Amino acid sequence: MKGYQSWLVTATCLFSSATASPSLSKRTALDDCLSSKKVPVYTAGSKDYAQAVKPFNLRLPFKPAAAALPTTVQHVQDAVACGVANNILVTAKSGGHSYGAHGLGGEDGHLMVDMRRFNTVTADAAAHTAVVGSGGRLGNIALALYDQGKQALSHGTCPGVGVGGLTLHGGYGLSSRLHGLTLDNLLEANVVLANSSVITASATQNPDLFWALRGAGAAFGIVTSFKFKTYTAPENNIVFQYNLQPSTTDQLATMLNTLQNFTMYGHPSELNMRFFVPNQLTGVYYGNRSSFDTLMNPLLKQLNITSTSSGQVSVKSWLNTLTANSNGALKQPDVYDYHENFYAKSLMPEYLSPAAMTALADYYFTTARRITGHSWYLLIDMHGGSGSAISSVSANATSYAHRKTTFKMQFNDRIYPDTATYTPQMMSFLNGWVKAIEDASPGVQFGMYINYADTNLTKTEAHSHYWGAHYDRLVSVKGVWDPKRVFEGPQLVGS
Numbered sequence: 001m002k003g004y005q006s007w008l009v010t011a012t013c014l015f016s017s018a019t020a021s022p023s024l025s026k027r028t029a030l031d032d033c034l035s036s037k038k039v040p041v042y043t044a045g046s047k048d049y050a051q052a053v054k055p056f057n058l059r060l061p062f063k064p065a066a067a068a069l070p071t072t073v074q075h076v077q078d079a080v081a082c083g084v085a086n087n088i089l090v091t092a093k094s095g096g097h098s099y100g101a102h103g104l105g106g107e108d109g110h111l112m113v114d115m116r117r118f119n120t121v122t123a124d125a126a127a128h129t130a131v132v133g134s135g136g137r138l139g140n141i142a143l144a145l146y147d148q149g150k151q152a153l154s155h156g157t158c159p160g161v162g163v164g165g166l167t168l169h170g171g172y173g174l175s176s177r178l179h180g181l182t183l184d185n186l187l188e189a190n191v192v193l194a195n196s197s198v199i200t201a202s203a204t205q206n207p208d209l210f211w212a213l214r215g216a217g218a219a220f221g222i223v224t225s226f227k228f229k230t231y232t233a234p235e236n237n238i239v240f241q242y243n244l245q246p247s248t249t250d251q252l253a254t255m256l257n258t259l260q261n262f263t264m265y266g267h268p269s270e271l272n273m274r275f276f277v278p279n280q281l282t283g284v285y286y287g288n289r290s291s292f293d294t295l296m297n298p299l300l301k302q303l304n305i306t307s308t309s310s311g312q313v314s315v316k317s318w319l320n321t322l323t324a325n326s327n328g329a330l331k332q333p334d335v336y337d338y339h340e341n342f343y344a345k346s347l348m349p350e351y352l353s354p355a356a357m358t359a360l361a362d363y364y365f366t367t368a369r370r371i372t373g374h375s376w377y378l379l380i381d382m383h384g385g386s387g388s389a390i391s392s393v394s395a396n397a398t399s400y401a402h403r404k405t406t407f408k409m410q411f412n413d414r415i416y417p418d419t420a421t422y423t424p425q426m427m428s429f430l431n432g433w434v435k436a437i438e439d440a441s442p443g444v445q446f447g448m449y450i451n452y453a454d455t456n457l458t459k460t461e462a463h464s465h466y467w468g469a470h471y472d473r474l475v476s477v478k479g480v481w482d483p484k485r486v487f488e489g490p491q492l493v494g495s
Contacts, residue, residue: 021107021108021109022065022086022087022088022109026065026086026087026088027065027066029086030065030066030082030083030086030088030111031066033081033082033085033086034066034068034078034079034082037075037078037079037081037082038075038078039068039070039075039078039079039082040068040069040070040071040075041066041067041068041069042067042068042069042114044066044067049067051335051337052067052069052112052114053067053104053112054337054339055096055098055101055104055339056096056097056098056099056101056338056339056340057098057099057100057101057339057340057341057342058339058340058341058418058419059341059342059343059422060100060101060104060106060455061101062101062104062105062106062107062108062110063108063109064091064104064105064108064109064110064111064112065088065109065110065111066111066112067111067112067114068111068112068113068114069114069116069117070113070114070115070117070118071117073190073192073198073224076113076115076192076222076224077192077196077197077198078196079111079113080113080192080193080194080196080222080486081196082111083111083486084194084195084196084484084486088109088110088111089105089109089110089111089486089487089488089489090110090111090113090222090486090487091103091104091105091106091110091111091112091113091218091487091489092113092115092134092164092218092222092223092487093112093113093114093115093116093162094115094116094134094135094162094163094164094165094166095135095137095160095161095162095163095164095165095166095336096114096162096336097158097160097161097162097165098165098451098453099342099344099451099452099453099454100453100454100455100490100491102165102218102453102489102491102492103162103165105489106455106489106490106491106492107489107490110489113222114135115133115134115135115162115164115222115224116135116334117135118133118134118135118136118224118225119133119135119136119137119140120132120133120136121133121136121140121141121144121145121148122148123144123145123148123149123151123230124149125148125149125150125151125230125232126149128151128229128230128231128232129187129227129228129229129230130145130148130151130153130227130228130230131225131226131227131228132153132163132225132226132227132228133163133224133225134162134163134164134222134223134224134225134226135162135163135164136162136163137159137160137161137162137163137332137336138155138156138158138159138160138161138162138163138166139159139160139322139326139328139329139330139331139332140159140330140331140332141153141155141163142155142159142319142322142330143319143330143331145230145233146233146318146319149232150232150233150318151230151231151232151233152175152230152231152232152233152234152318153182153185153228153230153231154171154173154175154176154178154179154180154181154182154184154185154231155171155173155182156171156172156173156182157173157174157322157325157326157327158326158327158328159322159326159327159328159329159330159331159332160327160328160332160336160338163182163226164223165218165451166182166451167182167183167186167214167217167223167226168183168213168214168215168216168217168218168223169183169215169216169217169218169400169449169450169451170182170183170215170400170402170449170450170451171183171184172381172383172390172408174272174274174283174284174321174325175272175284175286176272176383176388176389176390177267177269177270177271177272177382177383177387177388177389177390178269178270178272178286178389179231179389180389180390180393181390181400182228183213183214183215183398183400184214184389184390184393184398185228185229185230186213186214186226186227186228186229187202187203187227187228187229188200188201188202188205188210188226188227189201189202189210189213189217189223189225189226189227190223190224190225191209191213191220191221191222191223191224192221192222192223192224193221193481193482194221194481194482194483194484194486194487198224201213208477208480209221209477209480209481211397211398211399211477212399212474212477212478212481212493213399214398214399214400215398215399215400215401215467215470216399216450216466216467216470216474216492216493218487218489218492219474219478219482219487219488219489219492219493219494219495220477220478220481220482220487220493221481221482221487222487233318233319234286234318235317235318236288236315236316236317237284237285237286237315237316237317237318237321238284238285238286238287238288238289238292238313238314238315239283239284239313239314239315239316239321239324239325240281240282240283240284240285240292240296240311240312240313240314241280241281241282241311241312242280242281242282242300242303242305242310242311242312243279243280243281243305243310243311244278244279244280244281244303244304244305244310245279245304245310246278246279246361248365249358249361249362249364249365250358250361251304252277252278252360252361252364252365253354253357253358253360253361253362255278255303255304256275256277256352256357256360256361256380257354257357258299258302258303259273259275259281259303259380259382260351260352260357260406260407262299262302262382263382263383263384263385263406263407264351264384264385264386264406265385265386266299266387267382267385267386267387267388268295268387269387269388269389270285270286270287271283271284271285271286271295271387272284272285272286272382273381273382274379274380274381274382275379275380275382276377276378276379276380277360277364277377277378277379277380278361278364281303282325283382284321284325289313289315292313339418340414340418341414341415341416341417341418341419341420341422342412342413342414342415342422343412343413343422343426343427343430344410344411344412344413344430344452344453344454345410345411345430345431345433345434345448345452345454346408346409346410346411346448346449346452346454347407347409347411347434347437347446347447347448348383348402348405348407348408348409348446348447348448348449349405349406349407349409349441349444349446349447350384350404350405350406351406352406352407352437352441353440353441355440355441356437356440356441358440359436359437359439359440360433360436360437362436363432363433363436363437364378367429367432367433368429368433371413371429373415373416374413374414374415374426374429375413375414375415375416376411376412376413376414376429376430377410377412378409378410378411378412378433379409379410379412380407380408380409381407381408381409381410382406382407383402383405383406383407383408384402384403384404384405384406384407385406390403390405391403391404396470399467399470399473399474401447401466401467401468401469401470402447402449405447408449410449410452411430411433411434412430412452413426413429413430427456431456445464445465445468446465447465447466447468448462448465448466449466450462450466450491453491455490455491457491459490459491459495462490462491462495463491463493463495466491467493471493474493474494475493475494478493478494482494
C-alpha cells in the first residue's frame with residue numbers, strides 16, 4: 001500500500017483510578033521501584049528512549065512516565081507491580097503501530113511496557129499450532145512459521161505491525177475469509193494481571209477473560225505469549241489486481257452495490273478482496289486459475305471490466321503472496337523506525353443502502369478527488385457475508401463485535417512532510433465523508449474498528465462503535481480482572 005498510508009487522532013485524557021499525568025515525585029518513585037526490581041528500562045533522554053517512544057502516528061507524541069523493556073515474564077510482573085504501587089497506569093506496547101498511539105497509553109503519563117523482546121516463534125507443524133511472543137512483528141512471524149514446517153497464520157498485511165494489538169482487537173488480512181481473524185485462531189494466552197499474577201486464558205481456563213481478550217484485550221492485562229492454530233501455507237495462489245474506471249457518481253455507486261451484493265451472497269471463502277476507492281480491486285484466490293476465472297468473469301462484467309489490459313493476474317508462492325500484498329519486505333529490523341503523519345476513521349457496516357452508496361460516491365466526486373497535497377485513501381475490505389469464516393463465528397463467541405459486517409472501511413489521510421502539523425481543520429475532509437454516509441443512513445448505528453482508532457470519538461462513542469452490545473459485559477469482566485483499572489487508556493473498556 002505504498003503511497004497510501006496515513007492517519008490522525010486527537011487523544012482525549014479521561015479519568016481513571018490511576019494517574020495519567022504523574023508528578024515528578026511519582027515518576028522518581030516509579031524509576032526507583034523499577035530499578036530496585038532490576039526491570040530493564042530505557043534511560044530518559046537517550047537515543048534508544050527517543051526511538052522507543054516515537055509514535056507510529058507522528059501526530060500523537062505522548063510522553064510516558066517511564067519506559068520498561070522487559071526480557072522475562074518476571075520483569076513484566078514487576079513492572080506492573082511498580083505501576084500499581086505508584087498509582088500509575090500501565091500500558092503494553094507490542095509493535096507500536098497503533099493509529100491512536102495506544103501503545104504509549106494514548107495520553108501522557110503511563111508506564112509503557114515494551115514487549116519487543118518477547119518475539120520468539122515456536123511452531124508444531126504436526127499439531128498445526130504455534131506459540132508466539134506478544135512483541136513479534138507480523139512479517140518476522142510469517143517467515144518463522146514458514147521456516148518451521150511451512151506453517152501459516154491468518155493475520156494482517158503490514159509486516160511491521162505487532163501481533164499483540166492486532167490479535168487482541170481483530171486481525172483481518174487476505175486469508176481471513178478462509179481462516180478467520182487472528183483472534184479467531186487464538187487457542188490460549190498467557191497474561192500478566194493487575195495483581196502481577198500470571199494466568200492462562202483459554203476456552204477452558206478463565207473463559208470469561210479469554211472472551212474479553214479476543215476483541216478488547218488491551219484493557220485486561222499484558223499478554224506475554226499467544227498459542228495459535230496454524231495451517232499449512234498454500235502455494236500457487238492467484239494474486240490479482242483490476243483497474244476500475246468510474247467517471248460518475250452513479251457508476252461508482254453501482255460498482256459499490258455490485259461488490260456489496262457479491263460479498264453478501266456470492267463470495268466464497270477462498271476468495272479475499274479489497275477495493276481502493278475508486279479504481280483498484282485487488283486480492284488473493286486460493287485455488288486454480290480455471291475456478292478463479294469461472295468465479296470472477298461474471299463479477300468483472302458487472303463491474304464493466306472487459307479488457308484483459310485492465311487487470312494483472314499471476315500465480316505466486318505463499319511468501320511472495322504475502323509480499324505482494326504488504327507495504328514492504330516481510331523481514332523486519334529489531335529497531336522499527338517507520339512513521340507517518342495522518343488521521344484515520346472507519347466504518348463497519350452490515351449493509352449500505354443505495355442512498356448511502358450514492359452519498360459515498362458523490363462525496364468522492366465532489367470533494368475527495370479535489371483534495372491536493374495529501375495522500376489519502378478509502379480502503380474497503382470484503383469482510384463478511386455468507387461465505388466468510390468471520391461471519392460463521394457466533395456473534396457472542398468473542399468480544400469482537402463485527403461478525404455481521406459486510407465491508408470493513410478505512411478512511412485514511414496522510415500529510416507530508418512528516419514534520420508538518422495536521423490541523424483540526426484538516427480533519428473535516430474525512431469527518432465529512434463519514435458524516436455523508438451516516439446522514440444517508442438514518443436510524444443506523446455503524447460499527448467501527450478500534451485498530452483504526454479515531455480518537456476524535458468521545459469515550460462513549462468509542463465504546464458504542466467499537467464494541468456495541470458487548471460493552472456492558474466487557475465492563476463486568478473488567479471489574480473482575482482489573483478492578484483498580486490499572487490497564488487504562490482513552491477509549492479502552494472501562495475508560
